[in-house]
Amino acid sequence: MEKVTAILKSKKFWIAVGLLVLISITYGVGGSGAKIALGETKVGHDELVSKIEELEKEQGVAEQELEDIKAEIDETKTAFNNEESRLDEKRKEVDETLALIDDRDQLADEIKELEDNLKSNQSTLDTLTTNIEGKEAQLEKLENAIVQKKEDPVELLSGVYVVGSDVAAGRYQVTNIGRGTNFFVYSSSGSNKVNTILGDSSIGSGDYVFFANDGDVIETNGKVKLIPVEE
Structure with missing residues (x-):
């Protein structure tokens, strides 16, 4: 340019x-x-x-x-x-x-x-x-x-039992013998303390641990075993 x-x-x-x-x-x-x-x-x-x-x-x-x-x-x-x-x-x-x-x-x-x-x-x-x-x-x-006591277990047939006369007071692990069953515990005043079904998972909820006091009423619809355990 x-x-x-x-x-x-x-x-x-x-x-x-x-x-x-x-x-x-x-x-x-x-x-x-x-x-x-x-x-x-x-x-x-x-x-x-x-x-x-x-x-x-x-x-x-x-x-x-x-x-x-x-x-x-x-x-x-x-x-x-x-x-x-x-x-x-x-x-x-x-x-x-x-x-x-x-x-x-x-x-x-x-x-x-x-x-x-x-x-x-x-x-x-x-x-x-x-x-x-x-x-x-x-x-x-x-x-x-829940350590089992050295005392012998208590077997209960289907029926109603009074703690202090039929069964000694104490702590128990309850288990069914045979098929599962309904299991109840009432206080001396009549209130419901235990209401469960014993047995395996297909029938009930398994074993149950409870305190049995004098005057309580135990009712079971089948044969069960009460195993004493440490309190």
Whole structure:
């Protein structure tokens, strides 16, 4: 672009343009010996033709330079487009890298959240384990507390019995003999102390441990065994 501007400002360029105009005038006038004022000097036809040829050569050089400049501009445009394409590719790479960074940060946050949840769950698991161990210890203590006495068990047929006269007062584990059966214990005032079904899981709720006080009434609909246990 700077070369084009220089050519347009060149004195030779404008002289060439002026001479082209003079050529048309000279051929209009005619005659090989005609004289035409060029500036303050009268120039003959042959000399004028020589100058015109010289100027035409200069014009050709200028035109070639102009073509070269255009070619350089085209090359520059091509190079610019190539650089722009490379820049777009770099932008794409940067965008992809930023997206990967975002994904990495998101994954890091998710991992941290999972780790926090794991720690929280581990703490909850530890608490539950401690509670279970405590409950198991309590259960073992209760199971150990129901220690059978060395006294002989008492077998009762289906019927009603009074504690203190038919059965000694104390703590008993009652179990069915044969099929399951309904089993009741009433206090001396008539309130219901025990109301259960003895037997396995398909018939009843299993054995039952209770306190038999003087004056209580025991009622069973089937044969049962009273096993004395420690109080």
